[in-house]
Amino acid sequence: xxxxxxxQAAGLPVKTVRYYAxxxxxxxxxxxxxxxxxxxxxxxxxxxxxxxxxxxGFPIDACRDLLGLYQDQNRSSADVKRLAAQRLEExxxxxxxxxxxxxxxxxxxxxxxxDQRPDCPILNYLG
Amino acid sequence: xxxxxxxQAAGLPVKTVRYYAxxxxxxxxxxxxxxxxxxxxxxxxxxxxxxxxxxxGFPIDACRDLLGLYQDQNRSSADVKRLAAQRLEExxxxxxxxxxxxxxxxxxxxxxxxDQRPDCPILNYLG
DNA sequence: ATAAGGTTTCCAGTAACTGGAAAGTCAAGG
DNA sequence: CCTTGACTTTCCAGTTACTGGAAACCTTAT
Numbered sequence: 001x002x003x004x005x006x007x008q009a010a011g012l013p014v015k016t017v018r019y020y021a022x023x024x025x026x027x028x029x030x031x032x033x034x035x036x037x038x039x040x041x042x043x044x045x046x047x048x049x050x051x052x053x054x055x056x057g058f059p060i061d062a063c064r065d066l067l068g069l070y071q072d073q074n075r076s077s078a079d080v081k082r083l084a085a086q087r088l089e090e091x092x093x094x095x096x097x098x099x100x101x102x103x104x105x106x107x108x109x110x111x112x113x114x115d116q117r118p119d120c121p122i123l124n125y126l127g
Numbered sequence: 128x129x130x131x132x133x134x135q136a137a138g139l140p141v142k143t144v145r146y147y148a149x150x151x152x153x154x155x156x157x158x159x160x161x162x163x164x165x166x167x168x169x170x171x172x173x174x175x176x177x178x179x180x181x182x183x184g185f186p187i188d189a190c191r192d193l194l195g196l197y198q199d200q201n202r203s204s205a206d207v208k209r210l211a212a213q214r215l216e217e218x219x220x221x222x223x224x225x226x227x228x229x230x231x232x233x234x235x236x237x238x239x240x241x242d243q244r245p246d247c248p249i250l251n252y253l254g
Numbered sequence: 255a256t257a258a259g260g261t262t263t264c265c266a267g268t269a270a271c272t273g274g275a276a277a278g279t280c281a282a283g284g
Numbered sequence: 285c286c287t288t289g290a291c292t293t294t295c296c297a298g299t300t301a302c303t304g305g306a307a308a309c310c311t312t313a314t
Contacts, residue, residue, distance in 0.1 A: 004291070015272060018293090023270095034279055036292060052228040055184060055221070060270070069235060084236045091229045094182070098225060101179040102218045108196060109211045131260070141261090142303060150301090161310055163261060187301070 003028075006039035010047035017047060025064060026050060056094055062087070130155075133166035137174035144174060152191060153177060183221055189214070 006028075007014045020026045021037060026046045028037035039047075050063045058066070065083060133155075134141045147153045148164060153173045155164035166174075177190045185193070192210060 002291075013272080014292090016270085019271065032279095034292085035294095036279080049228075049231065052224055052231075054270090056225055056228060057182060057184075066232075081236060084232055088229065088232050088236065091225065091232065095222070095225055095229070097179055098183055098218065098222055101176075101183060102215065102222070104176060104179075105193075105211055105215050105218065109208060109215065129260075140303080143301085145262090146302065159310095161261085162263095163310080181301090 001039045001044075003037050003039065006044050006047065009044045010051055012047055012051050020047070020050065023060070025060060025067070056091070058087070058090075128166045128171075130164050130166065133171050133174065136171045137178055139174055139178050147174070147177065150187070152187060152194070183218070185214070185217075 001009075003017055004014050007017045010017070017026070017039075018037070021028055026043060029040050029043060030038050032038060046067060049067070053063045053066060054060075066087065069084065128136075130144055131141050134144045137144070144153070144166075145164070148155055153170060156167050156170060157165050159165060173194060176194070180190045180193060181187075193214065196211060
């Protein structure tokens with residue numbers, strides 16, 4: 001599997017996949033004799049995981065930690081649980097915030113969708 | 128209300144609030160005679176809105192558009208609805224992705240929380 | 255009046271890409 | 285076999301959205 005197939009499968013730009021290889025975040029499984037990076041399903045799963053984590057604001061180093069959970073054979077259960085639980089709480093907070101953003105926008109759509117009256121309730125609320 | 132009170136109320140760093148003023152995204156209502164930026168509740172609401180939108184990956188220009196919905200007196204209902212509905216769909220997609228990320232992590236927590244066996248099912252899944 | 259802390263502008267640095275150039279590689283058609 | 289077009293490589297520069305730090309000014313509380 002060449003880089004563009006892997007990138008497509010993971011939903012990332014080719015450039016980004018190459019960048020992740022450069023910084024050692026998600027390495028290709030190996031190289032072809034001519035130097036092309038080769039990826040497999042496992043690498044694609046890691047790339048997909050990183051994409052999702054990045055989209056929700058986890059920095060690269062946090063992604064590295066999370067991937068490390070999968071790959072470190074010598075990890076302690078306590079460490080794993082603490083790190084993952086902490087990230088889970090962050091995700092729940094993000095879900096709550098995303099819901100607020102959703103509600104704000106839905107309110108806007110509802111309140112402004114009919115006419116051009118200058119006394120739009122949203123304008124009163126926000127402006 | 129000085130900049131740090133506004134920043135705190137909106138959940139943003141002072142630096143960022145100043146940056147948003149610099150690029151004309153959220154202006155202070157005015158300045159004190161000595162040049163201090165002054166903010167009010169309305170500005171804080173806009174800052175909060177921007178913070179949430181930014182946290183979920185909307186670029187600055189999209190935030191500008193969204194704020195424009197509130198402030199443009201000459202907007203057309205159709206434009207408002209189209210733009211907001213499009214963003215709403217993006218938010219729903221983000222919610223789905225966030226749920227996937229959450230489930231992945233929860234799975235990890237559940238599967239890896241007890242022991243150090245080398246045949247952790249998550250390692251099989253992702254490694 | 256002076257010290258502590260908040261604010262200003264300006265400028266440099268960072269994180270995480272992103273675009274583009276120059277050159278090597280591969281697969282298909284002639 | 286040769287070429288053409290798409291894909292890949294490395295390298296380096298540029299971008300977005302901050303973020304940190306310096307130097308100087310302002311405010312408030314002792």
